[in-house]
Amino acid sequence: MKLPPPDHVLSPHTGFTREHWVAAADGLLDAAWRHASPDQAFLDLPGRPSRSGVRSDGLEGYARTFLAAAFRTAHGEDPHNLLERYAAGLTAGTAGRWPAIFDVGQPMVESASVALGLRLTRPWLWDKLPEPVQDRAEEWLRGALRHVPAANNWYFFPYTVASFLESAGRGDDETRLAKQRAMDLLRGWYVGDGWYSDGDGRAFDHYNGWALHLYPALDAYLDGWPVSTHLREHLESFHLLFGADGAPLYFGRSLTYRFAAAAAVALGAVTRDTPLSFGHSRHLISNSLKYFLDRGSLTDGLLSLGWHGPHEASLQPYSGPASPYWASKAFVCLLARPDHPLWTETEEAPDEDRTLALPGPGFLIQRHNGVTRLHNHGSDHVRPFEGEYATEDDPLYSRFAYSTATGPTSRHNIADNHLSLVFRGDRSVRRRIHPLGARDNWAASWHRPVFDAHQPTVPGLRVESVTAVWEDQELRIHRVIGAPPGTRAELTGWATDLPSPLENVRGWTGVEWQTAPQGTAFTTTATVPTLTADVGGTVTLAAVAALGGTIADVDWDARVDEVLKATLDAPDRSG
Numbered sequence: 001m002k003l004p005p006p007d008h009v010l011s012p013h014t015g016f017t018r019e020h021w022v023a024a025a026d027g028l029l030d031a032a033w034r035h036a037s038p039d040q041a042f043l044d045l046p047g048r049p050s051r052s053g054v055r056s057d058g059l060e061g062y063a064r065t066f067l068a069a070a071f072r073t074a075h076g077e078d079p080h081n082l083l084e085r086y087a088a089g090l091t092a093g094t095a096g097r098w099p100a101i102f103d104v105g106q107p108m109v110e111s112a113s114v115a116l117g118l119r120l121t122r123p124w125l126w127d128k129l130p131e132p133v134q135d136r137a138e139e140w141l142r143g144a145l146r147h148v149p150a151a152n153n154w155y156f157f158p159y160t161v162a163s164f165l166e167s168a169g170r171g172d173d174e175t176r177l178a179k180q181r182a183m184d185l186l187r188g189w190y191v192g193d194g195w196y197s198d199g200d201g202r203a204f205d206h207y208n209g210w211a212l213h214l215y216p217a218l219d220a221y222l223d224g225w226p227v228s229t230h231l232r233e234h235l236e237s238f239h240l241l242f243g244a245d246g247a248p249l250y251f252g253r254s255l256t257y258r259f260a261a262a263a264a265v266a267l268g269a270v271t272r273d274t275p276l277s278f279g280h281s282r283h284l285i286s287n288s289l290k291y292f293l294d295r296g297s298l299t300d301g302l303l304s305l306g307w308h309g310p311h312e313a314s315l316q317p318y319s320g321p322a323s324p325y326w327a328s329k330a331f332v333c334l335l336a337r338p339d340h341p342l343w344t345e346t347e348e349a350p351d352e353d354r355t356l357a358l359p360g361p362g363f364l365i366q367r368h369n370g371v372t373r374l375h376n377h378g379s380d381h382v383r384p385f386e387g388e389y390a391t392e393d394d395p396l397y398s399r400f401a402y403s404t405a406t407g408p409t410s411r412h413n414i415a416d417n418h419l420s421l422v423f424r425g426d427r428s429v430r431r432r433i434h435p436l437g438a439r440d441n442w443a444a445s446w447h448r449p450v451f452d453a454h455q456p457t458v459p460g461l462r463v464e465s466v467t468a469v470w471e472d473q474e475l476r477i478h479r480v481i482g483a484p485p486g487t488r489a490e491l492t493g494w495a496t497d498l499p500s501p502l503e504n505v506r507g508w509t510g511v512e513w514q515t516a517p518q519g520t521a522f523t524t525t526a527t528v529p530t531l532t533a534d535v536g537g538t539v540t541l542a543a544v545a546a547l548g549g550t551i552a553d554v555d556w557d558a559r560v561d562e563v564l565k566a567t568l569d570a571p572d573r574s575g
Helices: 018-033 054-073 082-097 106-120 131-144 153-167 173-189 207-223 231-238 255-271 278-293 323-335 556-566
Strands: 190-192 354-358 363-368 371-376 401-403 419-423 433-439 442-447 462-470 473-492 502-506 510-516 526-546
Touching (some): 018 054, 018 278, 018 323, 054 082, 054 323, 082 106, 106 131, 106 153, 106 207, 131 153, 153 173, 153 207, 173 190, 207 255, 231 255, 255 278, 255 323, 363 442, 371 462, 473 502, 473 556, 502 556, 526 556
Antiparallel strands (some): 363 371, 419 473, 433 442, 442 462, 462 473, 473 526, 510 526
16 A cells, blocks of 8 residues: 655644545455456455355445545545446446345345445436436335335445435435434433444444444435434444554454444544544544554455454454455545534544543443553343343453453453353353443443353342552452352452553452453454452452553552442442
8 A cells, every 4th residue: 555655744644634535445446346346346355255145245345445536536526537437337237237135134234335325426427327227226225115124224324225215305204203213312322421233232333333324314414414423422432442553443343344443433523523633533543544554454455254363262253354455444534624623623642541430321430541441241242132141252342341452352362351151061151241330430230151051040040240550550359159169269460461460459369361262353362361260158359460561569449448448348349
């Protein structure tokens, strides 16, 4: 990828300007289009196929790169004749080449990118198409309105299709109802602090920014209406979830979308619905883009399936070779013209050491020395109808802590940042999380340890947990209640090659180090500190951890009593 020389006057930290974003979009699109089908309806990128099959993957290549091209050309500048190619692909694709949209099917996802691309480029693409092609395209897109989405952010795919059709003068009751349904659901998923659950239940992750805020907020902006998705409130906390090096928080699914995590920050600047200065916003988005470009995210010019480079263990079954191109959403920043203050103000990189509790999603954010940690006492990705018996570990949601400098171990290795109970040879997992509160410097929750499918739970057994932080120190307290005789408790710390101690404060009797051979998205192998203890009945266990540092010389045992008094032992159980 060829980028302009850095501009360290306008952007003293990253050197990136709007021209760098334009060049990045051009480079990604140029590499992807080398894999176009002869009729240009598919971009068949190399790599292992998704579970949806290669035809769907080819559509995904077309749709997701179209989104980047649309942001790139949204002001009518198209020096590489991109829109001519996408018009040809649309003409061929809607003549029977593209797979039809069906219930909870991948083509529905891609219909939103196609529709948004058409809306952003309408004067130069859609309006120049013959009417029969427009009619065919509308019929294909309306499949998204007539089929059932997945019960989460997917409802904003038909929403986005409906928004385009209305903008093109083709709206009706069907489009109106699709938009109303999505917004009604969104209001029901709101928990406060600018955060939405991704569907019913408690799933809080990057889909907040790159889907649940992005689609309706962008629609309002394009229609000239005020943003009404609590975007400003979301960015109050979300901007902390980037490391000083530009890394987004490694938490939740679909992380191969990489710098798409910056889309909400960019959109806030474009719409001016943000608490951040424009110079700060540019630093966040450019630092994130630079982070991945500098760390091998491209293979032969293409975004690989992974994080830094290819990383199979971080992927989901629905990910295919073109999936990483949801990163295109970050190019929403190009909707800001060259004279927008997002590009003209001097880049700022505030040094923010901060602790922030978010009771809505049940998060405790701990930012210190340029690394952000998120202590998770509220997001579990367990759907309401699944009960307590979802026995498989989910590394992307079940851990007690995540960071911008580490990734979780795979579900086939020892679990990092985890409290497990071993009973009769079975090791428990943490699935449904019940928040108990978050305030000041702490967050608390309880969960029911889940074992194998034959005996998923032990009657009366539960674990109450609280994390309290000071600067770079983490006090982790777990109260095991109702443990049967013969139960062993194991507490693990950070999976990283950084010095990251985990030390006993109360109750732990054994210390060992375990290896995660599959490593994480940040390191090829990892060792995980582990504390152990035999437990029975009710027992309180406490330890202190530090990521990339040392344990402070303070009276940690006294702090345990102080924290318990304010949290688990408080009269109202939540402080």
